Structure formats: structure tokens, C-alpha cells
Amino acid sequence: MSSSEKVVLILVGFVGSGKSTFATALEHHFPQQWCRCNQDDLGSRIQVETLARESLRNGFSVCIDRTNIDESQRAHWTRIAHEFPGTMTWVILFDTPYEVCASRLQQRTTHPTIHSPEMGLSVLSRFEEDFIPPSAREGFHRIVSLKPADTKVDYLASDIVIILERVRSSGPVLSTPEPVRISWAERRRHARPYRGQSSDSCTRGGNNQNGFLSRVWAQWTVFPTQSPSGGVHPISTSSNGSAVGSRGDEADGAVGGNINVQVPPKSEDLLGVD
Template sequence: QVVLILVGLIGSGKSTFAQALEKHLPQYRRCCQDELGGDRRRVEALARQTLREGLNVCVDRTNTNRRISRQRAHWIKIAREVPGTAIWVLVFDTPYQVCMGRLRERIDHPTIKTPEQALEILARFSSSFQPPSPHEGYHHIMNLRPSDHPALDWTKEEVIAVLQQLRDSLPVISDRQTYILPQFWGSSSRGTASNRGSSYRG
């Protein structure tokens, strides 16, 4: 199983990716605070329920700071409640100006009603942004830039390619915890972090 933590400023593309992930790979469940009344505790409860059901978690939240209420630490703690769960971080490294441009045109956000409100939130989150560090307890961290995926939508193949690249990246966790390699579709091969280079089979 996997807990995939998305990190990035508002407007960076997290929700677009998370929605495509859940659509194309239903073994991932999107846990989005904006759609759960803005209550982090409800997101935590959904994440725990998802893991109990044997599914993977995608935390669709800004997660921009490791210190304020230990934002990202909550998801690491939940993942560790299920032994063998991999903890991945996908950082949406989208330039501030690109986020601004997207927010000026956004009209369908569940909680942010005006572009002015969105830009105010963007400025506040940007000022406190702290990139994820290996010592926080993740297995893999990868940055995703707009140039890596210039299209607005994500195909199933593109989503899988990102997950494969993230899974096969060099591990960053400092301990030797063993976890089960997640399978995206139709594969029965399993392993540990030590054989991360094994390929997926469709």
C-alpha cells in the first residue's frame, strides 16, 4: 500500500493530478480537505479508512509546511499505522506566477469563491512554504514541474509513468524499513525497497 502526499502551492496542479489518479487507478482514493469541509480530522479519518480497506491514499492538500501543526507528519503517522506502507511525496514545483495565472481563471474551487481570495491564500502559503526533507520520514520524494507535463489533463499512461518514476527513484528514508512494492494494475509481483528497479507488468 501507498500513502502518496501531494505538496505544492494552491494552483500548482495537485488536484488535477489527484482527480486523474483516482479516475484512472481506482485503487487510489483521493483524500481532499477542501471537499471535506476544510476539516483535517475528516481527511485523517478517510485516510485511515482507506488503508483499512486495502486501498492506497492520495492526500490532496497543500502540505506546504512541516512545522505548523506538523502538517505532513500527520500523514506519515497514519501510514506507519499499517506496517509495510510506502510513504511517497510528489512535490508540484510550479512557479508562483504560473499559480497566479491559474487562480485568476479558476471558477470551480469548492471553498475559494473569488480570484482575490485565492491570490491572498497563495501569498500566505508561499511565504511559509518549506520543501519536504528526507529526515521527515518519506521513502521517496520527487519534484514535478510544469515542463514535465505541459498538458492540462492526465491520461492513465501519464499518471502511471509518474508513479513508476517516483517509485523507482532513489530511496530517501534514513532507516531500513521494509515495505511492499505497490502494483498499479494486474501484477502479482511483490518485493521490498531493495529491488525497487523491478518493472511493472500490465
């Protein structure tokens, strides 16, 4: 990216999804362009906001490294971006399966705010209940979803460049009418097989074409990519060719047109876990 281009890059995902590994590598490889703003290190969201503003004022792009699990949390960063005219707001959603995050948490021993596997799993469960995926109506310029296959344990500078270029070239986010809000936990519950039903007919990820996950596309917001001819595809894809919308993205829509699943508000300042 050019040195004159300023970006507020909002990372979104569960604890254990890989956000901090990416953000740390981004700042390490490009310290003259990027500042990582991590709540676990800084102590509070207010301190993250302060560092983000200071960094943007000094000409840096900023990477907001926290879970950012719902619209109200992400709104802090879009507001800050608007304070600096010309600043782009990008989102990377780390679409890491719940089970993978749980496995990582059981092996993690050095997290600054999560001091035991049991605590990590408790936080993960709570975040699953509250998670709402990012959507176009929040005002982002770009949104890209990364699967575990798209991420690294040790990023090279070239890996970071590829991901940033993928975000930049994904094309403007398209808006549709306001979607019904459905939590990730609700999607997972509906995706599980009923008693007596084979797992093949209703798998996690929504392979049942007549089921819950296939119907939520009716009024959902889609993330476009540029086609070779210059047009805009309706659905972005991950590097392995799968449509963005699997698990973390796909259910930001309506079911039957009138079902509205509401998530109660919660404090976002208890943990900024990565």
C-alpha cells in the same frame, strides 16, 4: 504498481500548482487501487484523516490532496502510514512557479473554497511565506519534484503510470544532518536582483553561483535516483534533465552555517486548498 503495495502519497505544493488535477486523474483511472483524500471536498483535516485510515484499512492506497506546506502538516500523514505496517510514504512536490499559480488563480472560477481571484491570490501569498519544502528527515521513502512540463491538463492512464513509476524508481531518500529551515518566500527575496544589478546576474532560480541559492546546498538533503550501474546519484532530476532543487527544493539548507530562518506556526485547518 502491484495491488498488494500500499502507499500514502502526499502531494505538496501551492494552491494552483496542479495537485488536484493529478489526484483526480489518479483516482479516476485507478479506482480499484487509489482513493483521493481532499480537504476542500471533505471539509476538515480530521475528515481527511478518517477517510485515509478507512481506505488503507480496506486495502487502498491513498493520495493526500491538500497543500501540505510544512513539516507539521505532512507529519499527520506519515503517522497514519506508520499505523499500517508495510505502507510506503511517497511525496510528489508540484514545483510550479509562483507566477504560474497566480495566473491560474486569476482564471479559476469553480474552486470549492476560494470564491474570487483576490481571495486566491491572498491565500497564495500567505502560503508562500509559510512554505517549507519536504526533506528526508521527515521519514519519507520517496520524494519526486514535478515541473509544469512534467504535468498535464488531462492525464491519460499511461501518464499517471509513468509518474508513479518515476516515484517508485527514484530510489530511497538520503538523509544528511538536519538542515536550516528557509522559507520559499525568503529564497525568492534573495533571488531577486538588487538595485543597479542586472537581472542576468541574479535571476529567480539561483543562476548567480556566488549568491544565496547556490550556497544553500552546503547542508541540504538530496533526493537520489538510481544510476544505470545501480549506484545512487546525489541529485534527482526532472524529465527535462534539470536537477531537483530548482525553486521548490533547492534551499532546504544552510547559509553561512549559522543563519536560521524560522517560520511562525499557523493554523492548517483554515483551508485545504489545492
